Amino acid sequence: MAEITIKNVFKRYGDGFPAVNDVSLDIADGEFMILVGPSGCGKSTLLRMIVGLEDISSGDMIIGGKRVNDKAPRDRNLAMVFQNYALYPHLSVFENIAFPLRLQGKHSNEEIRKLVNDAADTLELQEHLERKPSQLSGGQRQRVAMGRAIVRQADAFLFDEPLSNLDAKLRGQMRTEILRLQRRLGVTTVYVTHDQTEAMTLGDRVAVLKKGVLQQVASPRELYEQPVNLFVAGFIGSPPMNFIPAVLRDGRLELPFASIPARPEWTNVAGEGQLLITGIRPGSFEDASLVDPGKAGRGITFDVTVDVTEWLGNEQYAFVPYEAPTDIAAQLAELAHELDSEQMRTQLCVSLDPMSRVPAGGTATLWLDPSRIHLFDPKSGENLTRGSAMASSEPVASSNR
């Protein structure tokens, strides 16, 4: 077990380009840390620097209190999980788990038996140790592969996009297995992914990176509810947060489809006539006719023309196009590019109760709780209302915590 401390770490390539740019991060003992971001954000490079696959240009990498910058990968006592998860069909489950230990040559047969048995207990594979992999279910086979990492008794587990080449069903199963394992063993874990669902469901904390720079490190809930900037706000959450141009004028926030009385936390951070980008999660809207009367008074209502609706049984989305000033539209397109997103940014996505009968092509009356609006500075992208936008009761993508 060990904590991992990353101090002002840089990775510069030959052309001077910083793939990792002054990243500092403390990963606590036993913590599940996710590194997430679009491709090219530096997350894999950072993981490789932890493992020892990439030389560190400057800064300190400290694992379990020891600086490891110059240590070879094998001397760091870390385990890359699922690096190779091929199972060997003619070897028993026991041998499939034991062979890395046999290779190390450090353990007696007795010790190997104990380590494998302990791992099998953790993974609920005890009854299957003498079987062949072909006699196991899909989930059990994945646990065998994890067993191989467990018996190494590593100080930390590292995962580099382990699920990216699996189909959706298997990906879901594996995600659950990984989470269960990490909770049970309490091993410090660093997990790289480009998938925000994996990030939200697995991590104790999530570090969001963009172009080598750390944007925010926080719990999934905090990232979702209190993003520091447009980038984090747009990256975390599915469907993504709506970004809508707005102006504060005469004590009201003027949106393309609604005018809302200004709240003090808005006028405190933005001046009269200032162009802003508002961020509103699809789930902050409701069909006005279905709002719980107890909270209806907290919000405002307004009419929109719905372009299309998507009904998915357990959820429903309505899409509402709007006009944006050209400079804001260009900036939102740029943001979509940075986020690797193909989302069209000049339409509003609204999550509605599946019971809602909002007609496509027709007019709908929507309800919105203004306390859940974020205001961003269009130039810096900074969230001007961070800390004041209400931490809401809206559920974060399912979490086992």
Next chain:
Amino acid sequence: MPDVALRDIAVGPSRHLVKFVEADGALWALKELPPRIARKEYSVLRQLEDLGLPAVRPAGLVLQPELGSAILVTRYLDGSWQYRRLFMRLPPNQPKHRARLFDAMASLLVELHRHGVFWGDCSLANTLFSRDGQILQAWLVDAETSEVHPTLSDGQRELDLQILVENVAAGMLDLAARLNRPPELSDMLIAEAQDIQNRYQQLWEILHTEPVFGFADRYRVEGTIRQLNDLGFAVEEVSLQPVSASPDKLRLNVAVGDRRYHAQHLRDLTGMDVGEGQARSLLGDLHTYQGQLCREAGHDVDESTAARLWVMEVATPTMHQAHAAVGYTGTAIQAYCDLLEVRWLLSERAGHDVGTDRALAALSRDVIPTDSAAKMAVVEIPTAPMPAIQLDDP
């Protein structure tokens, strides 16, 4: 995709199912995988092709957006086979054959690494082998986890090597279990797999050493070049830099080229296009013949004259005899290399030159030493049609 027959070909366990198709007179390997991974693997294989590295050649990428998947198409490597095929056709416990296999893997990894390629999942199942004289050539087959960098860090190389050793050990243990070999073999297999690290390290050091020597010892440049050439590496550039600390010392820096030194030389002499391992055997035969010509003529016969005569008088006719002796399996060149090896082994055993005819007879009756490289011709015997094929049968 045109309607073509699918062929079952023995392959190892794989993350993604590989199917083989015969079309346009050639065999193609098709692998279905998610588009993101398929694009990445295709791009890596293209880069390996550009670098001239031993890997399967990509032929195309089929994107199927409606199915959310993609198919990577690669050319089937003619004359290549999986390690299982060799060991399932040989008597139990063949350390010399294993050593040839592991040498080939160590060489392949060194070749990839010195060109900046991190394999990520080097295993016996992800490697194909082909015969090349008395050695084996290993080919990278699966590049799903591979990355091409300008150069690799020591950490990347070390991890790749560690993965290789683990995978090879497990692959051999698995095969031993499949063939019901005694468990006592395990320790030997593990030790041999671990020794691949030493083979790799030795080769890497020879290729990357930068010896420092005094100005008067410049002859050592020649020694270094010869050592590289002997191993089959061409030397592209040699530079001597004064060592700043001590001006009378020089540091030798060698830019190492392709591993085709003997192959290139044989091609220059004869026009024959063969593998490096085959060229080494053939050049040995050519030089013996040149010596014989010199003795008979009573004066020097130059190499290119000897080469022309050797092709007409020796190599071409004997090559056909050798190919006939092995029932025309494999290539004629390889059959000739096998003949040369068998003749040498039998002569050494007999204490005198046994001659070509006896070697041909031994080859045709397959009474050759079990651990000879020639014995690996067992892989060339075609597999008979089977009603059903198990995943791991040859």
